[in-house]
Amino acid sequence: MKDKTSEYSNNFIYNIIKEDLKKNKFLSLRTRFPPEPNGYLHIGHAKSICLNFELANLYNGYCNLRFDDTNPRKENIKYINSIKNDIKWLGYKWNKKIFYSSEYFSKLYHYAQELIKKKLAYVDQLTKDQIREYRGTLINSGKNSPYRNRDIEENLELFKKMKQGYFNEGEMCLRAKIDMSSPYIIMRDxxxxxxxxxxxxxxKNQWCIYPMYDFAHCISDSIEGITHSFCTLEFQDNKCLYNWILKNTSVSHYPKQYEFSRLNLKHSILSKRKIKILIEKNIIDSWDDPRIQTISGLRRKGYTPSSIRNFCKKIGVTKQNNLIEFSMLEYCIRSELDTKSIRTMAVLDPIKLYLYNIDDNYKEIFTVPNHPKKPELGTHKVIFTNTIYIEREDFKEKYEKNYKRLKIGAEIRLRYAYIIKAEKIEKDIYGNITQIICSCDLTTLGKKPTNRKNPAVIHWISIQNSYASEFRLYEKLFNIDNPEQEKNFLSFVNPKSxxxxHGFIEKQMNEKIQKEIHDIKSQNKNLFFQFERVGYFCIDLVDSKKNKLIFNRTVSLRDTWNKKNKNN
Structure with a gap:
């Protein structure tokens, strides 16, 4: 086995497993990732996926993918397919076949009967609201149901009739008989x-009674021979029930459950229930909206599997709940895209610029690198003519002392090309600037200007070399650090998320994309670009069409959000 333990030295779960293996050298590590198929996976699930699959790989064990599908009212086959796709995309392989808790429904029913026979379970007729009322509070103990002391035969018969469909929904349920005065509310029957x-x-329609997650989960772990069951801290109290069920049924294998802190990410909602609300309220489009941190949303936004794995490795596994800076996630993708993205120019908010001292038929072609530090990524051609587009924000009509870009009477350099000077502007009848008139110094290609300051550099695209495209710029969905804690979290949605x-990319880049777009869509991959001075972008593989390219900004060139908000 290749020694990778140094990467996990600060992982308390790794240390637990290490000690377990010392005590039992024949122990074969078996983990599992058990999603409920009632929504798409998010970045918090990615942390759990990395933990379970990486530890299994580290110790030559295996990790099961098991869908804990005990609530068909909230589950859907589309969620199952998306979860499988996300795990594969992240780069992991599960052990052999896919498992489902529903495979064990017959065994689970048997174990429930076993608890009844041991006087440890009973059929209750209290309503849902009454059960909640009888359960008590953190301060006050609960009280026993009036149906708690039915005899074994009656409970078995009623449970059998529940299975056969004799009763309406909510009319009967099966409860464990534990302790209504327990300090752990989950242990109150x-x-x-x-x-x-x-x-x-x-x-299908084989069953009309379904086990609760807590009952099915631990027994499924046991049936599959799971050695280490990992879950987040909010399930810490559930561990009592997990162990109680295993102890009081005739299962032959006892997994160990360990808890770690869940991932809490600033400016983000990870609750599947709340994400559904965002979709229902039309605040976001779908589960793969790039503004939310589902794995599908991150993939669509341009995040790579390795950037997510690297993020999960950096934040580590602890028992301490904390709120992770969103900038750490952005750092991971920015660092990767810096090394692999093709550099090209795009103008997102164009304004026309005319070089009056260059002939209308003049055309010059520059060969520019696709990456300044990676010659292996090749080059591409840039066409230079007397009519170009620049970014609207790169020109100021009115004088501003600290403005270093183009203004009347000032010089700037066009990226890879010449120094130009703004002479005047043209406006329409509404006072909007329609064109900037400039002169061009054709002696400055690749040279510093003589006896002049070296000017700022801006990007541009020749009108002859432009291809119309759409650009989607994403910011944080919420204006506060921790929207998960807010009851009225919708009131903190960023209206400019x-x-x-609508601007332009270089024609040659469009031609490259058109050649490859079918393959990248079918392979669930992407092409990455650094639009110079703008940010890192990828193609939106959902909405883009052959003659309509849409680009999603994955991340800005630097962390502008935190800087802007600190200043405010």
Whole structure:
């Protein structure tokens, strides 16, 4: 086994496994990733995926992918497919086949009967609201259900009739008989089974009673021989129930459960319930909207599998809840894209510029590098003519002392080309600038100006070399650090979380994309660009069409959000 342990030396779970292996040298590590198929995976799930699969790989064990599909009312086959796709995209392979808790429904029913026979479970007729009321609070103990002391035979018969469809939804449920005065509310006779008349995506209409997650989860772990069951800290109290069920049923294998802190990311919502609200309210478009941190959304925005894995490695695994800076996630993708992105020019908010001292038929072609430090990435051609587009923000009509770009009477250099000087402007009848008139110094190609200051550099595109495109600029979806904690989290949505621009890219880049777009879509890959002075972009593989390219900004060239908000 290749020694990678230095990467995990600060991982307390790694140290637990290390000690377990010392005690039992024949122990074969078996982990699992058990998503509920009721939504898309997010960056928090990515942390769990990396932990479970990486540790299994480290110790030559294996990791099961098991869908804990115990609530068909909230589950959907599209979620199952998206989860499988996300795990593959992140670069991991699960052990053999895909597992489902629904495969074990017959065994789970048997174990529930076993608890009834041991007087450790009973059929209850309290309503959902009554069960909540009887359960008590953190301060006050609960009280026993009036149905708690049914005899074994009656409970078995009622449970059988539940399975056969004799009762309506909510009319009966099966509860564990534990302790209504327990300091852990989850141990106050938790529900183990409920009635649901709905078709299941795996078992179809075979069942009308479904086990609760806590009951199915631990027994599924046992059936699959899982050695180490990892979950986040909010399930810490559930560990009592996890162990109680294993101890009081005749399972032959006892997994160990360990908890670690969940991933909390600034300016983000990771709750699947709240993401659904964002979709229902039309605040975001879908589960793969680039403004949310689902794995699908991050992929569409231009994040790579390695950048997400690297992020998860950097934040580590601890028992301390903390709020991770969004800039750390952006740092991981920015560092990667800096080394692999093709440099090219794009003008997102164009204004026309005319070089009056160059002939209308003049045309010059420059060969420019695709990356300044990576010659292996090749070169491309840039066409220079007397009519070009520049960014509207690169020109100021009114004098500003600290403005270093183009203004009347001032010089700037066009990237890869010449120094120009703004002479005058033309406006339409509404006072909008339609064209900037400039002169061009044709003696300054690749040279510093004689007896003049070296001017600032701006990017540009010749009108002859332009291809119309759409650009989507994304910012944080929420204006506050921790929207998850806010009851009215929708009131903190950033109204400028997406800004759409219509501008131009270089024609040669369009030709390159058109040749490859079919392959990158079918392979779920992407092409990455650094639009000089603007940011890192990728193609939106969902909305782009052959004759309509849409680019998503993955990340800015530097962390402008935190700087801007600190200044405010």
């Amino acid at each position: 938790p529900v183990l089974y409920r009635i649901m008349y709905i078709k299941h995506h795996q078992t 997406i800004i759409v621009k």
